[in-house]
Amino acid sequence: MSKVNPKFATELKKYGSDDFNACFNCGNCTATCSLSTADSSFPREMIRYTTLGLEGEIKASLKPWECYYCGECSTECPREAKPGELMMSLRRWLTAQYDWTGLSGLMYKSLPASITAFILTFVGVLAFAFNSNFDLEHMMHVGHMFEAIAIGTIMVVIFIPNIARMWYFTILQPKVKVPFKKYVSSLGEFFVTMFVQKRALDCDDNRFRWFEHFILVLGYLSLLFTTVFLDWFSTEYVAVNIFGYLVSAIVFIVTIDFVNSRMKKKKAMNQNSQPSDWFFVVWLFLMGLTAFMTRLFIDLDIIESNKWLYIFHLTILVQWALIIVPFGKWTHFLYRSFAMYFAKLKEK
């Protein structure tokens, strides 16, 4: 026996979606979805759980992650209930549930909180620059160190506990029995999803979107690798340098298209951009661009007279690493990969 809880719908509306109450359960969304299967059908089920407020069922479900938001369901919905947007909001809500710090939920629900965080980090970077007397070499050294340390810290302090929580909610709590062997044998699914997101290929919309995502992920991960491990900004190797230019260019060029389609709002998935979506694409763009420019200025030897550029780059980097990666939309990339892995574990 489950209690009907209409308050959940009110809570979820803070995460973006607000039209799902219009649903009259025709099931067109599920029928039109190319990813929904007999064994794992959505989005109607998720809409139903949301309107009735079955929080437990949603928390234990991996289905929101199985959706790649092609938007077909929203286009076909006779009641304009925007099921696609609901799935997106559920992903945001789930992210907030997995996050033990509670900061994810706070920032999703409150734009002022997010803006405060961005301002604080900016002030922090300025203070640091002032403190280092605007010594560029020192700043770049610390910046490089920061990257490596931030990755490690966030991984240990935020991601590992959060993924453990996700595992607890979706596997342990619903009492799904998984033999240890399966944890190992299913690892392939995890890596394939993380890098290729091959499921998105089954989506009804075009392959171009998948391709864009694919090279963006590759570009982004390569940029991370190039800057952190190959120390792109101070490298002497021409090959590394050119590779750095290439991947940072990929990042900001691809994101231009993303920003553009969010502004044009032609497709269902682009029609309801939340602040978290904007922060993600804009900061990714800025990161690629400022990294590219910084290295360019270094190569042209005009960086000393344009220290502001590096400070700007550093601000973006810090905000990205401390806000967007651990508590923002970046986590979707991680949780989705794990969701596919856990879904594989749940398979009989």
Added chain:
Amino acid sequence: MKERIGVYICHCGGNISDYVDVEELGKMFHKEENVVIAKDVMFACADSNQKDMVRDIQENKLDAIVVCSCSPKLHLHTFRGVAARAGLNPSNYVQVNIREQCSWPHSDHPREATVKAAGLIRAGINRVSFSESLEDIQLTVKKSVLVLGAGVAGMKAAIDLAKSGNEVFLVEKDYFVGGRIAQKDSLFTTGQSGKQIVALLYEEIKKHSNITVFTGTTIEKVSGSLGNFGIDLKVKPRYINGKADKQAVKRAMEECPVSVSDDFNFGLTQRKAIYKNYPEALPDVPVVDAELLKDQPDFVAKFASTLNLNEQEETISLIVGSVLVTTGYDNYQPKEGEFGYKTIDNVVTLPELNRMMELNPEKLVHNGKQINSVAFIYCVGNRQKKGDNKYCSRQCCTSTIHTSLQLKERYKDIQMYHVYRDIRTYGKQEILYAKSSKQGDLYLKYEEKEMPVVEKDGKATVVKVKDYLTAKKEMEIEADLVVLVTGMVAREDSTHISELFKIPIGRDKFFNEIHPKLKPVETVIKGVYIGGTCQGPKNVSESVQSSLAGASKITALLKSGTVAVDPIIARVDREACTWCGKCADVCDYGALKVIEVDGKKVAQVNDAVCTGCGICAPICPENAIEIAQYTDNGIESMIDGFLADVQIKEKEANAGEEQEEVKVGMKEYPQIWKEILAGMTDEKNSIPQIAENSKLNREVVTYHLMTMNRYGVVVPAGMDDKEMYFYYKRK
């Protein structure tokens, strides 16, 4: 006995003649006694043949005709018309069905089909020889109408009837007009209040001097028939002195010391012994509950000049030409314990909630507790697999959803749950359903086999439902108020009304029309019409539509002052009749009464009431009753004719195989063939061309060309370029 009979046997373009040897039958019956003409025709219904028949009748002085073709449902009136045009009384025409009842079902056995057709035709000839000329019965009718029930349907119909020049008697059982809609302060889809509509209609009624309104009035006796119904009314007294000062009446109402539960508000409030249903109720005169004032001599004495407790019941007799019954419906009353009704304090019905909302405009309160959540349970007392209420009340879904929107609008912070079986907000009402979803109402679907349960859980009231939209998950809804959406049932006294007027009622106790599509407001009793929800569930606008349909039918009926009715009715042989009364007992319509003729008691048929159903004829022990056109002689001769021996020459070869060689022995093609042939202007004609040239429907042309081809009138001449159509040319 008829001695000059004409018999026409139709080929029906092969439909009959492919299996029944019509040519041989024509030759055979030509030799029959009393038959002057017997011939086979290609299409009996063709215009050319109809003209031939008229000529035959006139030239040969035929006194009866038999057409052996298709079902009388198709062409009975066609050939009655032929008889009439030839100056022959249409009653002297008999149609024999040798298509639906012979050639089609027996296409496997052509020879036996021919034998059967011969029997059927001989039966028809025998029957027609006993036929007699009958004329329509003309009745004089009075241009006055009784409208029974002054709800929205009756009031609106009364106004229309009065406008069309009829005298109208509008009779209402309650002391106030308006019926059920007065209890609803917001009607979908306009949100208008029922009382407002009642006030508007009443104002209009008062403008018409030819409408007389009776309230507190019941029907005691109904006699007579179409054109002249005798109606006895019983008018209950209001016990208010007609000459009393209005202020004094008002004071008496205020000071009245006795209160009882108020039925108009379903017992949610108390009313005085001198009361009106609601302050603006019409007519604007209160009613005294005299029983309650028995023990109040002081009060009665104080208002002696205002009250008139000695007033007596009055009986009034009316004569009306026609009756429109608009007695409306009752709300289904849940049984004690049905979904916790009467056993759990916060379970009410939808009509009760509607009253509560009107009585609590600011804050919705029940039993002193503010209501913040409402759970509706749909289809209570309706759509039952077991039980008599199998129907859907069709207006309750929309009514509930409209109420839900009103709840949100008035009380803002309130959550609604709809536990439903199916949502039927048909037509334009669908918009309300969408609105309700969008305002955050939750819909959970149950099925009859797994009914929701209303329980008390500590202080809270919960509805437990297996939600069919969530894989039958058991859901629990906590609600401050559980509202049972009760459907419509027939009025408690519908059986009584049905007995008074002899209107047939169904198992569900609603009145039955003759035909839901073709005679939707007519009853089998001539002159008695039904409108509104006494016929079955309807919403307000549908009710008014049907009562206005009834009003129009009545106006048309009474307009000329006379009415022609079918002459096929029962007749009594007064010599044979010994008046045992058995016929009157079985007659559903009360058409048979006893009269005295020359000191002898005999049965008398009321021509206006008798429907010719024939139930009285076989019950009569003296065989003194017969039905016109279905006389004993006629029927017996038909049986004899059907059983008589038939000698038919067998055709030399199988009819099916020699189709190619069939020569049409037609003197003339049917009119439509002529038109098609006229449309064939070129050597090669496609179907669309012919259809356009002859201004005929393309499908009709296709069908006839196929038949014409079969009879060698036309032949195919290839296909067009796109191979879409055959070309045809004359042979």
